[in-house]
Amino acid sequence: MNVITVIGARPQFIKAAPVARALKEAGVREFLLHTGQHYESAMSQVFFDELGIAAPHWHLGCGGGSHGAMTGAMLAGIERILIDHSPDVVLVYGDTNSTLAGALAAAKLHIPVAHVEAGLRSFNKTMPEELNRICTDHISTWLFCPSDLAAGHLADEGVKSGIFVVGDVMEDGLRTTLKRVAREPERLARLGILGSGYALMTLHRAENTDDSERLASILRGISISGHEVVFPMHPRTRAALDRTGLALPPNVKSIPPVGYLDMAALIGGCQYILTDSGGLQKEAFWAGKPCLTLRDETEWNETVTTGWNTLVGASSERIATGSHNISAPTIAPQVNGVQGASQRIAELLLRSEC
Secondary structure, three states, X not given: OXXXXXXXXXXXXXXXXXXXXXXXXXXXXXXXXXXXXXXXXXXXXXXXXXXXXXXXXXXXXXXXXXXXXXXXXHHHHHHHHHHHHOOOEEXXXXXXXXXXXXHHHHHHOOOOEEEEOOOOOOXXXXXXXXXXXHHHHOOXXXXXXXXXXXXXXXXXXXXXXXXXXXXXXXXXXHHXXXXXXXXXXXXXXHOOOOOOOOEEEEOOOHHHHOOHHHHHHHHHHHXXXXXXXXXXXXXXXXXXXXXXXXXXXXXXXXXXXXXXXXXXXXXXXXXXXXXXXXXXXXXXXXXXXXXXXXXXXXXXXXXXXOOOEEEOOOOHHHHHHHHHOOXXXXXXXXXXXXXXXXXXXXXXXHHOOO
């Protein structure tokens, strides 16, 4: 079996690493196609180096630009490669423009699509990621769901076949990595972090960075909280601050984007997490760190119902109150209980008849 895996953004590199190992062990030939959606070294190459991912076979260089321009360029580039190489399967991850472009290019060429993280829904169609999820799910052959809840969303939408609850490919990798970085305290020292008790923040989604009122409200809430906040700043957020003239509060320590190992060290050492990232909500959950999500909804509803995650949106008051009242719930952090997701994906693909 020949598989072309389409990736382009930081979370996809993290998810692709354990699956790539499982595919290799199962005898599947995998070829990586990097769209270039995340193109800065700190957002891309460092993850390949740290996670032991092989160099991509193709790099399209499609980073930057509007959603339409980016997705269109990806679609054209991916289509050319698929026509030339005719893989048995195209494998996509998550909910980015790279995900949609890979799935759509394959489906139009009648190449089966496998979607990892299928069935997630925030039920907010103003989010580009939600539209990418829905469209990708409805043209995929294999729908690899992280939980029963995600599978239920697909059933509610009338999807009848190809649904597999495999667990989450990020979980095993994160747990192993947290143990590793716990033995490397020098990582935090190199980042200028000399103590615990800080909050870790990421902030990059367009709904927050492109709306100056939301961005100002979030920063105001963080300022009111008074907690020390460590903030690896995404290029999009840096550009938004430059554009709007907004400044980070004095209690926020900005650092450059970090690789996977340094981010795991930051997660392990923090008191709680503030984020608008889908992936970091999960990582907070598995690491046993309370999370305040800077969005009005989430695709990871299990983290909310168990009490580990609180949706605070862009409300200054909710952000400050949530920070002041932060505490870890008594329910152990576990979403689905399914381990070995990467191996299950490889096994299920091999059982098929392409």
